[in-house]
Amino acid sequence: MERRRVGILGATGxxxxxxxxxxxxxxWFEITWLAASDRSAGKTYGEACKWKLDTALPATIAAMKVQPNxxxxCEGELPKIIFAALDxxxxxxxxxxxxxxxxxxxxxxxxxxxxxxxxxVVPEVNASHLPLIEAQSWRRESGGFIVTNPNCSAIGLVLALKPLEERFGxxxxxVSTMQAVSGAGYPGVPSLDILGNVVPFIKNEEEKMQEEVGKLLGHLSxxxxxMLDAKVSAxxxxxxxxxxxxxxxxxxxxxxATREEILAAWSEFAPLRGEGLPTAPEFPVEFDAAVDRPQPKLDRMRGNGMxxxxxxxxxxxxxxxxxVVLSHNTIRGAAGAALLNAEVLARMGKLDKLGVPTGAAQGQAVLA
Amino acid sequence: MERRRVGILGATGxxxxxxxxxxxxxxWFEITWLAASDRSAGKTYGEACKWKLDTALPATIAAMKVQPNxxxxCEGELPKIIFAALDxxxxxxxxxxxxxxxxxxxxxxxxxxxxxxxxxVVPEVNASHLPLIEAQSWRRESGGFIVTNPNCSAIGLVLALKPLEERFGxxxxxVSTMQAVSGAGYPGVPSLDILGNVVPFIKNEEEKMQEEVGKLLGHLSxxxxxMLDAKVSAxxxxxxxxxxxxxxxxxxxxxxATREEILAAWSEFAPLRGEGLPTAPEFPVEFDAAVDRPQPKLDRMRGNGMxxxxxxxxxxxxxxxxxVVLSHNTIRGAAGAALLNAEVLARMGKLDKLGVPTGAAQGQAVLA
Amino acid sequence: MERRRVGILGATGxxxxxxxxxxxxxxWFEITWLAASDRSAGKTYGEACKWKLDTALPATIAAMKVQPNxxxxCEGELPKIIFAALDxxxxxxxxxxxxxxxxxxxxxxxxxxxxxxxxxVVPEVNASHLPLIEAQSWRRESGGFIVTNPNCSAIGLVLALKPLEERFGxxxxxVSTMQAVSGAGYPGVPSLDILGNVVPFIKNEEEKMQEEVGKLLGHLSxxxxxMLDAKVSAxxxxxxxxxxxxxxxxxxxxxxATREEILAAWSEFAPLRGEGLPTAPEFPVEFDAAVDRPQPKLDRMRGNGMxxxxxxxxxxxxxxxxxVVLSHNTIRGAAGAALLNAEVLARMGKLDKLGVPTGAAQGQAVLA
Amino acid sequence: MERRRVGILGATGxxxxxxxxxxxxxxWFEITWLAASDRSAGKTYGEACKWKLDTALPATIAAMKVQPNxxxxCEGELPKIIFAALDxxxxxxxxxxxxxxxxxxxxxxxxxxxxxxxxxVVPEVNASHLPLIEAQSWRRESGGFIVTNPNCSAIGLVLALKPLEERFGxxxxxVSTMQAVSGAGYPGVPSLDILGNVVPFIKNEEEKMQEEVGKLLGHLSxxxxxMLDAKVSAxxxxxxxxxxxxxxxxxxxxxxATREEILAAWSEFAPLRGEGLPTAPEFPVEFDAAVDRPQPKLDRMRGNGMxxxxxxxxxxxxxxxxxVVLSHNTIRGAAGAALLNAEVLARMGKLDKLGVPTGAAQGQAVLA
Incomplete structure (x- = not known):
């Protein structure tokens, strides 16, 4: 099967x-275009990027030329699927x-x-909201659209909440969070601020968590x-x-809800099982019975970080x-979340007719 | 003025x-006796103790012989005031x-x-509970008694709560805590457990916080x-x-309560001011208006750690x-808390007639 | 191909x-026996072990009964290949x-x-020393033997040194090291000793490094x-x-030696290439040209940690x-090092006739 | 005694x-002028500065207006003594x-x-170099001059070396360093670069250490x-x-040199004792006999950080x-070093006639 060509906006962060x-x-996807800010555009990705992951930067990617955003x-053909990692x-x-x-x-x-x-959207939680794209003016006029995933602090939480909301309301x-520094990007949090320290403040984060949980657990109308009718304090x-x-x-x-009912809700929560999505973990919520788990160092990579x-x-x-709930903030909470959104969109056929106006009527039809 | 002789139980931890x-x-106080477990007894304190503070171990203390607990x-006279730092x-x-x-x-x-x-007792919060000692059988029979301070996680919290309880109920x-490793003593938390990690569990800690807050904010009856009639979840x-x-x-x-009323409650909270207690901070609760404070590295030493x-x-x-509330867990939350209890007891005259039975009648009188 | 049965001594550390x-x-190998101290023996491995790795403990291993050491x-047949991770x-x-x-x-x-x-032995460095086992009395009498790998601090170093020793002498x-806490085992280094700190001392470590480098780079005689005739100061x-x-x-x-000659010595160093050893990295020494590399967080997993x-x-x-040289201290520097020794021994046929006395003459023959 | 008025350039870092x-x-000194970059000038210091120390920002300083550099x-009179903390x-x-x-x-x-x-200059090491200022053209023309202290990594080292150089040559x-993040200023080292990591590179640092040690231990000619005739590799x-x-x-x-001679050299090294300099520690080099000292967390504040x-x-x-040698990099290694230089200059009378040209002849005379 030929892989779909994709691009990355904000590729160096x-x-x-x-x-x-x-x-x-x-x-399913193949990177054919990388874009970043003016400072990076024109360089190779290897030159432009300070690679900070502990797996090697693939040589083919390192050699790609960073495009203007x-x-x-775009030199050559702009891919029609764009993963965006921008401020x-x-x-x-x-x-x-x-x-x-x-x-x-x-x-x-x-x-x-x-x-x-x-x-x-978090696909296991509310893939049903994806048809909203048909209401977007971009969609009608060009076939294009925007789909978003939530803040890194909201994703793990709503995964744990969704099966509970379904069964118990x-x-x-x-929710009180202890968030990793990678959530602030690079250079992000200065070491002088966090070594041996806690900073009890992340700008706009509590507001985002509170409102995003409401939309994620809400229903399409x-x-x-x-929005979900629940009080959330973060x-x-x-x-x-x-x-x-x-x-x-x-x-x-x-x-x-009894303890057993809650545990059953979590263990039976597998809404994407059998869909064959490459990035979807078989069980998006894993319960650990040890008294002192989950812990970020030990548990963040479960389900390949998803x-x-x-x-x-x-x-x-x-x-x-x-x-307590824990999830990997830059995999499940960011890039992996977006990638899973793309996989679900592909399964739904929403990545097939990009660049082609849908027109208003069609959009309405889908939503109806 | 001659200083009262005091001893320390569990002096090496x-x-x-x-x-x-x-x-x-x-x-007011002078250390004349140090005791520790059998492993240490008989050595000098300098030999027995792995000193872990960033101020020098005083030479006179280093030379003292550790006594059995x-x-x-006790070789020589046992001091009548004992600070106890035992498991x-x-x-x-x-x-x-x-x-x-x-x-x-x-x-x-x-x-x-x-x-x-x-x-x-935390003196700023409930020094009024101290007369309870008169009901202790030890007190009646020998003049001795036991007074305790709370868990390190409860102290900062009740300081912040007390002025609010008084005014608003x-x-x-x-409450969700992020606690320092020194709270677990030495060797305490293994570095492999906490470097780059969070451990969302401390044995018995949540139970202690919940019940101790109730007693600290309760009233003598x-x-x-x-106990305070309030629900506390930690x-x-x-x-x-x-x-x-x-x-x-x-x-x-x-x-x-309005924001201004809460701030006023905190800023006016100075129950020990003017008492001349050496360890009491002038204001036990300091409000910081910066969006990202308090932080342990920057704020734990306020009021000399108290x-x-x-x-x-x-x-x-x-x-x-x-x-958000922050306090130093081994000063305000442990040794400093006990020391302040001792200073208040001294002011109340409760350290004057140690070793002398009070008899039941006296005890009842004091409580009446 | 049937896998050889192996056991692990000190399996819970x-x-x-x-x-x-x-x-x-x-x-090539299959774990059929796990042993640990009396405290653990008789429990299942899952009960006995505080698993500290970020990959899941395999369920089959968790269910195995820990044997006395x-x-x-041994209940059942003792495997003839024993990986030992003991103090x-x-x-x-x-x-x-x-x-x-x-x-x-x-x-x-x-x-x-x-x-x-x-x-x-570090196989890339001195696999030629392995025939020494034939001189061991255990070998002659029972076919058994002991083979060791070096201290975790010496392994990365000798890998970097070996190609230089061969070409330039x-x-x-x-050498000045900055060593990870996992090198001290669990619980190992107390967090109070290392958070925000450096401890410029590891018991016996400098002595081990200095003498082990001499033996590893020495030649069989x-x-x-x-021993290598070189001064080493650690x-x-x-x-x-x-x-x-x-x-x-x-x-x-x-x-x-010129810079280019040194780089060539490293890049051409691939003594086990083509041997088909599962744990051997293709290139045991990788040079990184960035000004600020290697770094433990980014580079320790190269070659799967080997x-x-x-x-x-x-x-x-x-x-x-x-x-600067860096290597993973518990993979390349410990368990992976031992495993690679076992793979080389298997290739050499030294794992085929265990339990069978070789007799003195054979031993001499091999060494001659 | 009236305090001399001083200013700080780069006051917010x-x-x-x-x-x-x-x-x-x-x-001896009183801050009457604070200057910083255009971004800060005109604000109060409290507004302009993100205060990162664990002692309170003095209220009088917080209220001062930051001046352009x-x-x-300068509004009002420019102080004639300027402490400079600039890139x-x-x-x-x-x-x-x-x-x-x-x-x-x-x-x-x-x-x-x-x-x-x-x-x-580090006063305990080479206060004798200070008369070099008389050769500066600024000195001759305006009475002004520049005096510098070394890189933070060189200061602790030369303190330990000076008594050894004097006695043994x-x-x-x-020297292999493990340097604190505060040495890079704020925001400085990103937390993602240093949490759980080592970065074996600091730009220009090795060069600075090598050449500065040579000048500090050199003699005025x-x-x-x-420069000191010694090979230094950092x-x-x-x-x-x-x-x-x-x-x-x-x-x-x-x-x-024997061990005893070295220890004696260090313990007898007290070149500023009796000078009455407020910032000078009585013994600038303290030997700790414990096997695992010095350690930054425990020893950096000796001698008030000096x-x-x-x-x-x-x-x-x-x-x-x-x-092993350890020193506090932002006190002994930076601000405290400069302050001690100023105190020595004051004792030498070099701060008395600022703003008054000395003329060439006088400068030569002093140096002769």
Whole structure:
């Protein structure tokens, strides 16, 4: 089978590097275009990028020429599938240009996550929201669209929450995070700020977590998403961990749940099983019964970095239950999340007619 | 003024070392006796102890002979004031022996904290509980008694809570901690467990926090303490920080409180001011208005390690308010807490007649 | 092909766990026996072991019953190939018992490394020393023998040195290490000792490095090894790194070497290429031209953790050249080193007739 | 006694903050002027500076207005003593302007350290070089001058070396460093580069160490310094330590030295004792006999951060002796070093006639 050609916007950053790592040798996709800021454009990727992963930078990628991040300046044919790893400010400007050029923009940025007709999706949780793209004006005019995945701190959490929401209903929720430094990109957090320290603040993070959880666990209603009706309160902290966000959760359900019912909800949660998606873990939520797990160093790579680990399920003296959830923030929480979105879109046929206007009627039809 | 002679039980451990550091050159107390386990007894302190603090071990202390931890085996006169830094199991066996020998046992251990007639005290919070000692049988029979301070994770928290409880009443509370490794003593946490990692579990810690907060904020009722009527839910985590426990708090009050009222409650909280206690900070709770404070590395030494720092006061979407509190776990949270208890006891005259039975009648009178 | 049955002595420790990780699904070897101290014997491995690796403990291994570490108490048949991951004191007592029982003891311990008729081997460096086993009395009497690999700090170094010694001759050497905490096992280094700190001392480490380098780069002479005639001075330090020893080297050659000649010596060094050994990296020494490499976090997993990375080759103002070498201390420096020794021994046929006395004459013949 | 008014150039950086910390309440000097880059000028210091020290920013300093870093734009009177904490590129441009304006520029920058008529001084080592200032053209024309202190990695080293050079003569020297992140300023080293890692490279650091040691231990000869005739080879590394540079040294003397002689050289080294300099430690070199010292976390604050600690003295199998030296890199190695230079200059009367041309003749006289 011929692989679909894909490009990466923001290819030199931490998430861009993860895209390269995960896409290299991917059975469905092939990297044919890498773009970065003006500072990098024109250099080879090997020259432009300070590679920070512990697997080797593939030689073929290192030799590729970094392109300007403008559709029109693409040398050769612009791939129609674009993975975007841009800061929000830049994403806000650039991603629409690529969508308007007929591209499927699979974005990791926060810029458009909360826009009504932009799907904010974790496939195991709400792949059903993806048809929202048909309501996008870019889609109608060029076939292009934008799909987003959530903030790295929200992804592991909603994986753990989804099976609980389905069975018991969520009424309210506390979450207190201990987030890895890679979540801030590179150079990101200065070592003087985090060695032997905790920083109990990450800009806009609590707001993002709270609102994104509501959209992810909400349901599609016409051409927008009705938010989950639950109170969510987040405390976000940065700790001296390289990769892996650990989150302490207290939760109140609408319907009483026993320990066994909760464990069953998690262990039976396998919504993508059998779909044959290369990046999907068989079980996206793994429960570890040890008293002191999950831990980022030991558990972040479960499911090739795509599974969330839950543990320490115990009763809460204030709400109903307490537990801890952990997931890899730059794989499951960023590049891997976007890649899985792309795989689901491919399965749905949404990557087949890019560059071709759908027209308004078709969009309405799909949503109806 | 002549200094009172004091001894240290468990002198070689991390908290024992802090006792030495804080008591050296103390204006009221003079170390004349150091005891440790059989392994150390008979050696000089300098030989027996792996000194781990960044101030020099005083030469006079280094030269002292470590005594067995048994009252009867004391060479020379046993001091009547004993600071105890023992593991709970050992404390349960040894502390009563010293109390029975007429000593004031100022304990940092968890062994007797929740016993009805043992005061669990943070002086700024509930010095009023100290007369409970008069109900102790040791007190009546020998003049000795046991007074305890709370777990290191509870101290900073109750300092921040006390002025809020007084003014607004606490209905419920969620707290998620990020605790320093020094809280586990030495050797304590293996480096392989915590470098680049988080361990979301500390044995018995959540239970201790929850019940100790209730007793600390409770009120003396006859010869025991009526616990605070509030729901407290704790999540306890270990992080790669040397000293300083950081805690994220969400809180619901019985009476609405504005931001200004909360800040005023904290800034006006100075219950020991003017008492002339050498170890008491002028303001035990300091608010920092910066968006990213408090931080353990920057704030743990406020008030010579005896002040708690609060910050990030903001509304909670589930309860009423959220904030972060930080305090030094081996100074404010352990040795300094015990030392301040001793200073208050001295001011109250409770260290004057040690070794002399009080008899039942007197004890009752004091409590009445 | 049927896999040879192997056992692991000291299976629950850090190196024991690495043995399990590396041997699981090994094409030549199959774990059929796990032994550990009395504390663990009788439990399942899953109960006895605090698994500390970031890959899952295989379920089949978790279910195995831990055996006592005594040949005679083996339930069922004792495997004839024993990987030993014991502390030196225990190794000194136990390893000879297994060798006497006809086993090939592939040891990671320091106990017998410097014994004259015990090969101390890194296959790429001195596989030629392996026939020394034929001089061992165990070999003659039972077919069993002991083979050792060096200290974790010496392995990466001798890999980098071997091609230089062959071409230019080493006259003297200065090496200063920055060693990972996993080298001290578990619980090993207390976190209070290493967080934000350096410990410029590791017991016996400098002595081991200095003498082991001499034996590894020496040549077989009759039934012992003539040590390399070079001065080696080592400084050993512990740093806050989980895995990967970094070493700064200054070196003086007997024959002048240019930068290009040194780089060629390293890049052409592939003594095991084409041997088909499953654990051997194609190139055991990889040069990285970046100014700031090698780094433990980025380079320790090269060659699946079996390649040493060299970098920063530059002139030395005192000796001839300076460089930095890095290798993974528990893979290349411990379990992987032993496993590669076993693979080479298998290729040489030394694992075929275990349990069968060779007699003195045969031993002499092999060495002649 | 009235305190001399001083200013700080580059006041908002890490070294600038240390200057403020050390100068606050200094008995001889009073901060009356703070300057920083255009980004900060015009703000109050409290607004302009992200204060990163664990002592409180003094309120009087926080309220001061940051001035532009240009002599002419000073509001009010420019102080004649300027502590400069600038990056080399900026120092190269700015420091001469202040010297030309008649100021004593006490610089921590590398910009002019190796210039022939600029003293590079650690007072305990080579205060005798200070009269070099009289040869500076700025001095003759305005009374102003530039004095520098060495790189943070060189200071602890030369303190340990000076008494050895005096008694035994140094022939050659290896040094391998493990340097704290604060040496790179703020934001400096990204946390992703150093958490769980070692970076075996610091730009230009090895060159600086090698040449600065030569000048510091050299002797004044006419109007320049004759470099020490010794071979010095440095390996410089960055480790995950906040403050404190640890250095492993191997050394060869011109004259044999016994262990006792070396220890005596260090313990008797007190060249500034009795001078009454506020910042000078009584003993600038402290030997610790423990096998595993010095360590940055435990020893960097000796002598209020101004003493170097040496330990692990043992024979070297390649040169003569090996030892470890540690010092605080932003106190002893930067701001404290400059401050001590200023104190010595004050004692020498060199801060009395600033702003007044000395003329060529006087300069020659002093040097003669």
């Amino acid at each position: 931490m998430v861009g590097q993860r895209f390269i790592q995960l896409l290299h040798n991917h059975p 403008v559709p029109e300046l 929000a400010d830049i994403a806000r400007e650039l991603e629409p240009k690529f969508a308007a050029a007929g591209c499927a923009v699979i974005s990791n940025s926060s810029a458009f996550r909360m826009v009504a007709d932009v799907p904010l 969520i009424e309210s929720l506390f 016409g051409d927008s998403v009705a 405390h976000c902290n940065r700790v001296a961990v390289e990769d892996g966000h650990t989150e302490c959760v207290s939760i109140k359900f609408r319907k009483k 599974a969330a680990t839950v543990g320490r399920l115990r009763e809460c003296s204030l709400l109903d239950w307490k537990f | 991390m908290v024992g070392q802090r006792f030495i550091q804080l008591l050296h050159n103390h204006p 048994v009252p009867e085996l 709970a199991d050992i404390a349960r066996e040894l502390e009563p022996k010293f109390a029975a020998a007429g000593c004031a046992v100022i304990s940092n251990s968890s062994a007797f904290r929740m016993v009805a007639d043992v005061p669990l 606490i209905e419920s509370l969620f 006859g010869d025991s303490v009526a 999540h306890c985590n270990r992080v790669a920080v040397e000293d300083g426990h950081t805690e994220c708090v969400s809180i619901k009050f019985r009476k609405k 002040a708690a720092t609060v910050g990030r006061l903001r509304e909670c979407s589930l309860l009423d308010w959220k904030f | 850090m190196v024991g766990q690495r043995f399990i990780q590396l041997l699981h699904n090994h094409p 005594v040949p005679e108490l 030196a004191d225990i190794a000194r007592e136990l390893e000879p018992k297994f060798a006497a029982a006809g086993c090939a003891v592939i040891s990671n311990s320091s106990a017998f490394r410097m014994v004259a008729d015990v090969p101390l 080493i006259e003297s050497l200065f 009759g039934d012992s090894v003539a 400084h050993c330090n512990r740093v806050a790194v989980e895995d990967g020893h970094t070493e700064c080297v200054s070196i003086k050659f007997r024959k002048k 390649a040493a990375t060299v970098g920063r080759l530059r002139e030395c103002s005192l000796l001839d050249w300076k460089f | 890490m070294v600038g903050q240390r200057f403020i910390q050390l100068l606050h309440n200094h008995p 240009v002599p002419e734009l 080399a590129d900026i120092a190269r441009e700015l420091e001469p302007k202040f010297a030309a304006a008649g100021c004593a520029v006490i610089s921590n920058s590398s910009a002019f350290r190796m210039v022939a008529d600029v003293p590079l 140094i022939e050659s020297l290896f 006419g109007d320049s310094v004759a 390996h410089c590394n960055r480790v995950a330590v906040e403050d404190g540079h640890t250095e492993c040294v191997s050394i060869k003397f011109r004259k044999k 003493a170097a600690t040496v330990g692990r003295l043992r024979e070297c199998s390649l040169l003569d002796w090996k030892f």
